[in-house]
Amino acid sequence: MTVNHTLSRLDSLLPPLELGRGARIWLIERLLGPSALDLFHTLCNELPWEQPRVQVFGRSHPVPRLVCWLGDTGVTYRYSGLTHRAGGWPDPLAPLRRAVTALTGLTPNGALANLYRDGDDTMGWHRDNEPELGPAPWILSYNLGATRDFCLRRYGEHRQSHRLPLSHDSLLIMSPQVQRYYEHALPRRRRVRESRLNLTFRHIVTAAADLSG
Ligand SMILES: O=C(O)CCC(=O)C(=O)O
Numbered sequence: 001m002t003v004n005h006t007l008s009r010l011d012s013l014l015p016p017l018e019l020g021r022g023a024r025i026w027l028i029e030r031l032l033g034p035s036a037l038d039l040f041h042t043l044c045n046e047l048p049w050e051q052p053r054v055q056v057f058g059r060s061h062p063v064p065r066l067v068c069w070l071g072d073t074g075v076t077y078r079y080s081g082l083t084h085r086a087g088g089w090p091d092p093l094a095p096l097r098r099a100v101t102a103l104t105g106l107t108p109n110g111a112l113a114n115l116y117r118d119g120d121d122t123m124g125w126h127r128d129n130e131p132e133l134g135p136a137p138w139i140l141s142y143n144l145g146a147t148r149d150f151c152l153r154r155y156g157e158h159r160q161s162h163r164l165p166l167s168h169d170s171l172l173i174m175s176p177q178v179q180r181y182y183e184h185a186l187p188r189r190r191r192v193r194e195s196r197l198n199l200t201f202r203h204i205v206t207a208a209a210d211l212s213g
């Protein structure tokens with residue numbers, strides 16, 4: 001499936017938000033409909049969530065959310081300093097994966113699941129640009145549960161440029177240039193008491209071990 005095909009299919013559905021420098025995002029709401037609520041509860045209860053620790057300025061801290069790596073059996077992804085190996089896709093994700101592929105023409109081989117237990121759980125500024133994602137990664141980010149603000153800023157700048165409230169059952173699609181020229185974050189929102197689950201579908205082009213040598 002070529003990138004041009006992907007763009008034309010999405011473009012015929014709804015126009016992208018142009019961030020600049022060819023960075024484009026699409027936001028599709030109500031992707032699955034009523035079944036999204038069941039999926040939310042099933043994934044919250046059944047995924048093998050972990051809370052890895054990361055080193056920050058020489059001290060070890062738990063990441064401020066729960067995470068789980070999913071994907072085709074054997075596909076590995078490196079985060080929080082550890083290599084995680086996927087053991088196959090959980091059955092309840094099949095309809096979502098079909099919907100994502102029907103919409104985009106893309107068939108990601110992995111997904112990082114994040115569970116934000118409430119508004120105190122966060123993700124800091126970063127880009128999804130690890131070498132194993134290849135030079136031009138599309139990121140397909142599906143949301144369940146509480147609405148949270150997704151923030152973007154130009155890479156290298158401090159001022160936030162966009163804030164997108166991502167609601168239950170929405171899919172945010174980011175073109176490769178978004179990872180090149182922008183970084184994103186999910187800031188703390190103390191007023192949010194409910195949990196939110198996010199799945200970022202990605203395509204791993206090379207095993208992490210091959211690249212890290
Ligand atoms: O939870 C989100 O919306 C963002 C997740 C994210 O940026 C990631 O998993 O890399």
Ligand SMILES: [Mn+2]
Pocket residue numbers: 126127128184200
């Ligand atoms: Mn990210």
